[in-house]
Amino acid sequence: MSARLSARSRSRLNGVHPALVAVVEAALTRSSVDFMITEGLRTPARQAGLVKAGASRTLKSRHLTGHAVDVAALVDGQVRWDWPLYGRIAQAFKSAALELNTSIVWGGDWKSLRDGPHFELDRRVYQ
Numbered sequence: 001m002s003a004r005l006s007a008r009s010r011s012r013l014n015g016v017h018p019a020l021v022a023v024v025e026a027a028l029t030r031s032s033v034d035f036m037i038t039e040g041l042r043t044p045a046r047q048a049g050l051v052k053a054g055a056s057r058t059l060k061s062r063h064l065t066g067h068a069v070d071v072a073a074l075v076d077g078q079v080r081w082d083w084p085l086y087g088r089i090a091q092a093f094k095s096a097a098l099e100l101n102t103s104i105v106w107g108g109d110w111k112s113l114r115d116g117p118h119f120e121l122d123r124r125v126y127q
Helices: 007-011 018-030 044-053 083-099
Strands: 034-039 068-075 078-080 104-106 118-121
Touching (some): 007 034, 018 034, 068 083
Antiparallel strands (some): 104 118
16 A cells, blocks of 8 residues: 555645545545545546436535545556445544544435545534
């Protein structure tokens, strides 16, 4: 595992809230599964396209304000979408967030449209 973000992942954190960036960086050092950032801040046009494609259900995504990131698990340098990998990444995110006193929400904990790659700052704390 690399335990550091690639230049591409780091660039995808541009515009993301500093508290979430800190959680991402701390989670990477704790995670038993390497990961990359696939998306951080989104434009309204990108979000609308995701809704139209059925990949999102809202035009009020936390990505629009820099309060969310999506990750992809990396196994032997290859992106993998196996659900158990994201539970392991989530454990690292939750541990890092607890240590940093940062309230986060994992999309994998949602009751509908579970989203394993998605992490966001809790909207009750971060507006």
